[in-house]
Amino acid sequence: MYRELALKSVKLSVSGRGMVYVCLYALASSMYIIFSPLSIVYINMVVLSLLAIVTSILSDKKTLHQYLSVLILSGMRKRSIFFCIRTYISVRIIPLALVYTICFSYLNLYLVAIVTDIIFVLFTLYSAYPIYKVFK
Amino acid sequence: MAMIIAVLRILLPIILLFVGIVIYILSRYRGFIEEDMISEFKLISPASKLLKNIVTKAFLSTEIMLILLTMYILSLTVAYAATFSYSSQYLEFQPEYRLLMVSKDFVPSEVIPKLYHYIIVYQIFKEFNLGNTSYYILAIKCSLPKSCIGNSTLMKEINRICTYVSGNYTVVDVSSSLNEEHVFNIFKTSLSLVRVDLSKLVDIELAPGIYFVHSIGVIGGLSLRIEDPSKILVIPMLNNILDMLHLQGSDVQTLVIGFDHVEDIQANIDKVLEVFDYIVVNSGEKALVISRSFVPTSRTLLGLTLSFAISMIIIYAVSGGFVEKMLDMYRDLYILGIPKNFFKSAVILGLIITFSMASLPLVIASCLGYVNGIALLNYFVSFVGLAILTSNRIRGIIKSEYAETIGSYTYIIDTSAPLDTLINCIKDMLLRDDFFTITEIEGVREERFNVIRIELIYKKALSTIASVEIYIDRVDSNTRYNIVVDVWSLEDLSPLFLSSIQRLVLSKISGGLLICIES
Numbered sequence: 001m002y003r004e005l006a007l008k009s010v011k012l013s014v015s016g017r018g019m020v021y022v023c024l025y026a027l028a029s030s031m032y033i034i035f036s037p038l039s040i041v042y043i044n045m046v047v048l049s050l051l052a053i054v055t056s057i058l059s060d061k062k063t064l065h066q067y068l069s070v071l072i073l074s075g076m077r078k079r080s081i082f083f084c085i086r087t088y089i090s091v092r093i094i095p096l097a098l099v100y101t102i103c104f105s106y107l108n109l110y111l112v113a114i115v116t117d118i119i120f121v122l123f124t125l126y127s128a129y130p131i132y133k134v135f136k
Numbered sequence: 137m138a139m140i141i142a143v144l145r146i147l148l149p150i151i152l153l154f155v156g157i158v159i160y161i162l163s164r165y166r167g168f169i170e171e172d173m174i175s176e177f178k179l180i181s182p183a184s185k186l187l188k189n190i191v192t193k194a195f196l197s198t199e200i201m202l203i204l205l206t207m208y209i210l211s212l213t214v215a216y217a218a219t220f221s222y223s224s225q226y227l228e229f230q231p232e233y234r235l236l237m238v239s240k241d242f243v244p245s246e247v248i249p250k251l252y253h254y255i256i257v258y259q260i261f262k263e264f265n266l267g268n269t270s271y272y273i274l275a276i277k278c279s280l281p282k283s284c285i286g287n288s289t290l291m292k293e294i295n296r297i298c299t300y301v302s303g304n305y306t307v308v309d310v311s312s313s314l315n316e317e318h319v320f321n322i323f324k325t326s327l328s329l330v331r332v333d334l335s336k337l338v339d340i341e342l343a344p345g346i347y348f349v350h351s352i353g354v355i356g357g358l359s360l361r362i363e364d365p366s367k368i369l370v371i372p373m374l375n376n377i378l379d380m381l382h383l384q385g386s387d388v389q390t391l392v393i394g395f396d397h398v399e400d401i402q403a404n405i406d407k408v409l410e411v412f413d414y415i416v417v418n419s420g421e422k423a424l425v426i427s428r429s430f431v432p433t434s435r436t437l438l439g440l441t442l443s444f445a446i447s448m449i450i451i452y453a454v455s456g457g458f459v460e461k462m463l464d465m466y467r468d469l470y471i472l473g474i475p476k477n478f479f480k481s482a483v484i485l486g487l488i489i490t491f492s493m494a495s496l497p498l499v500i501a502s503c504l505g506y507v508n509g510i511a512l513l514n515y516f517v518s519f520v521g522l523a524i525l526t527s528n529r530i531r532g533i534i535k536s537e538y539a540e541t542i543g544s545y546t547y548i549i550d551t552s553a554p555l556d557t558l559i560n561c562i563k564d565m566l567l568r569d570d571f572f573t574i575t576e577i578e579g580v581r582e583e584r585f586n587v588i589r590i591e592l593i594y595k596k597a598l599s600t601i602a603s604v605e606i607y608i609d610r611v612d613s614n615t616r617y618n619i620v621v622d623v624w625s626l627e628d629l630s631p632l633f634l635s636s637i638q639r640l641v642l643s644k645i646s647g648g649l650l651i652c653i654e655s
Contacts, residue, residue: 018453028442058198058457059453
């Protein structure tokens with residue numbers, strides 16, 4: 001069942017309009033990081049990337065709301081719904097994490113790359129509950 | 137950059153005043169003219185109430201908060217990452233010196249960077265009157281070795297003057313009427329006087345627009361300098377004379393022509409440009425002019441472009457939600473008769489007020505010097521992008537969703553028919569209609585005009601009624617028919633649907649009326 005749910009969530013996340021915005025943002029911000037290699041730029045771009053994910057979710061608000069409503073109406077458990085939301089967000093985070101890791105590795109900032117990836121993982125884990133509460 | 141900050145310093149009180157007035161108006165006037173039996177009359181403008189609602193909604197919406205957060209983060213990032221350089225330009229001429237430093241103020245010789253071979257020239261613009269003639273003083277200090285002397289007219293002339301000045305002579309033109317007594321009267325110091333031909337000195341141009349003698353530049357090919365050599369008085373730079381002239385703070389232009397140690401000065405360009413306005417450096421075949429004004433580097437401009445791109449991506453992604461919220465408001469207001477252009481303007485004005493108020497911390501920080509002007513530029517450019525995007529989105533959605541309402545139609549013709557005939561004709565026509573059932577029709581004869589009132593029920597809906605009024609009056613020898621249609625419904629029908637019914641009724645009545653008149 002989890003495989004089916006994961007596939008559905010991935011499909012929904014990839015096909016949404018927000019995915020295009022996330023990819024565009026990842027491209028622009030990575031260029032910024034490479035052209036302005038300053039510590040404040042790294043921090044701000046990572047903060048902005050989290051905002052970009054929230055933005056992408058807001059731009060696909062209707063689809064996500066319908067998806068969650070269907071899951072709730074079909075009697076899905078909270079844990080499963082959280083799993084779906086986390087899969088949905090993690091797919092959105094993948095392009096960002098990938099581009100940032102490459103960028104920071106290119107600048108020999110391996111520690112910054114690891115910290116950024118940890119922030120992304122924590123965001124994926126902890127943003128599921130507020131999203132569930134808002135869209136419920 | 138300095139200009140932007142100066143403009144902002146002027147604009148800030150105005151913006152603050154503007155925002156203050158808007159806040160006062162919004163808090164003072166809260167609605168329309170309402171008559172309340174218990175309380176007092178309240179004066180209200182519907183426009184300001186609408187504006188207030190838009191501003192409140194914008195401030196409370198998640199989308200605008202996200203956009204503001206993004207714009208703030210990006211503005212601060214751009215401001216922090218911005219780098220500036222002195223503006224420089226290559227000029228197509230080959231100077232005979234290695235360095236020329238120009239200041240529009242008096243620069244004491246102690247402040248001037250160390251040079252071994254140099255000429256310091258103070259062009260004193262304060263005129264000294266002796267008799268009917270006014271004289272302009274040129275104070276010169278030279279440290280020229282023989283190796284510096286070239287064969288050019290410029291160097292020969294400068295060297296000739298330097299030789300006299302180094303021997304503490306005062307130099308005047310051969311045509312000048314000055315004598316040693318006059319010089320003593322001016323400087324209270326006895327100086328020997330030499331009369332030489334200064335006409336060549338007057339024409340010496342060190343760089344385009346910069347002359348050896350008193351000059352304020354070139355305007356439209358016309359050099360603004362002293363062209364009469366008899367008005368020039370060249371004096372040696374003696375401390376007691378300079379003290380007597382009180383040069384500090386007076387109108388003096390300082391020129392320093394250097395012949396060595398250019399590399400040291402180029403390495404400490406920041407310190408040199410703190411004192412001098414611009415410097416001209418001999419770089420082989422061309423001359424490089426470095427000015428004190430800052431220009432953003434290409435990296436800063438690239439950062440600004442990328443930050444605009446990032447903010448536009450986020451704005452494009454979220455502004456849809458904000459536009460939807462605004463359209464919800466518009467759908468309610470549309471029924472009350474608010475035109476779409478008015479609403480669009482109100483949304484843009486509301487956004488301008490919201491973002492102006494939100495920009496206050498950034499403006500204050502910029503004025504206090506915590507962030508540079510690039511932050512404000514980024515904020516402003518992003519806001520313009522948001523305003524254009526929102527405006528286009530609202531216009532596009534309204535255009536596709538709502539049609540223009542046509543509520544009335546007027547025509548003037550030269551034939552007329554009696555009122556009763558018209559009523560019967562229209563009644564017969566509408567009784568056979570597929571869409572409407574006629575419930576009421578009556579004719580009213582007034583003093584100046586006649587009115588036909590018709591009530592129609594739309595057959596395809598439950599309770600949608602169209603009220604038609606046809607006003608008939610005389611205009612000269614012709615008859616004017618003015619048809620007004622009003623559709624209303626108890627059902628929750630969309631404005632587009634009501635508008636289409638209205639147009640259907642209007643077309644039926646106007647066409648039918650013409651047939652009735654002609655028959």
